[in-house]
Amino acid sequence: xxxxxxxxxxxxxxxxxFGRIYIARNEAQVFTDAAAMAAASKLDGTDxxxxxxxxxxxxxxxxxxxxxxxxxxxxVEFSPDRQSWARVTAPDNQVEITFLRxxxxxxxxxxxxxxxxxxxxxRLVE
Amino acid sequence: MNxxxxxxxxxxxxxxxxxxxVACLAGTVQFGYTFYIYNELVTAVGNGGRYGAxxxxxxxxxxxxxxxxxxxxxxxxxxxSRPAPGTPPQVANLKPSQVxxxxxxxxxxxxxSVNVSxxxxxxxxxxxxxxxxxxxxxxxxxxxxxxxxxxxx
Numbered sequence: 001x002x003x004x005x006x007x008x009x010x011x012x013x014x015x016x017x018f019g020r021i022y023i024a025r026n027e028a029q030v031f032t033d034a035a036a037m038a039a040a041s042k043l044d045g046t047d048x049x050x051x052x053x054x055x056x057x058x059x060x061x062x063x064x065x066x067x068x069x070x071x072x073x074x075x076v077e078f079s080p081d082r083q084s085w086a087r088v089t090a091p092d093n094q095v096e097i098t099f100l101r102x103x104x105x106x107x108x109x110x111x112x113x114x115x116x117x118x119x120x121x122x123r124l125v126e
Numbered sequence: 127m128n129x130x131x132x133x134x135x136x137x138x139x140x141x142x143x144x145x146x147x148v149a150c151l152a153g154t155v156q157f158g159y160t161f162y163i164y165n166e167l168v169t170a171v172g173n174g175g176r177y178g179a180x181x182x183x184x185x186x187x188x189x190x191x192x193x194x195x196x197x198x199x200x201x202x203x204x205x206x207s208r209p210a211p212g213t214p215p216q217v218a219n220l221k222p223s224q225v226x227x228x229x230x231x232x233x234x235x236x237x238x239s240v241n242v243s244x245x246x247x248x249x250x251x252x253x254x255x256x257x258x259x260x261x262x263x264x265x266x267x268x269x270x271x272x273x274x275x276x277x278x279x
Contacts, residue, residue, distance in 0.1 A: 019161030030172035067261030
């Protein structure tokens, strides 16, 4: 009976917790993609451009954890010449583990994401 | 205790635990499938948002703007801005009418960002229904070409 319980918790954990982890990972990746593009599009080689880029990232309304939590601790970095590329990292998206914790899993699982975007993206001709 | 009694115990044990086990398995299927669909939706709106951000924004008439938005909706649903007739949606039962596209303008009247979200989408997960409105949503900065006097081809 107790063996069956452990197996069942593990199965539920695989479906529920891994489902949430994969969603958070995907949401974080889409966010950093958009944020890197937003930051890179503001770059002009000046310090004012960097300020605008950081503001553009902070303005993005995207959320994670099934669209409920804001991204925190977002790091925005730029190329040394301040006009070639921007890199955005969302480092601390911690998914709380529900079922796998009962069978020896961690309490939280962090799914970081990062993206780099060029300041002059290829535009679609369409 | 004789064997007949043991069999009775096992039956009672099964009767008590079956309810819990079926509920757990039903929940697993329901949430597992819903999360899978949600993940697919995140990918779809992400791709559509990126496409909308890089696409030329033609604004000669309101009809041209609407055509551009329809192309973005098609990209979300079919993975193609001009899908062939009969193309299946990338996410089960998703329709272009369930994708909301908004283009925000800056103070100078140029497109600034493209917001793509899912609205009124129901996930039929065998044992229950989940409804997604307003999420998942993405917002991409507009980095395409702005063509206020051009018409959609």
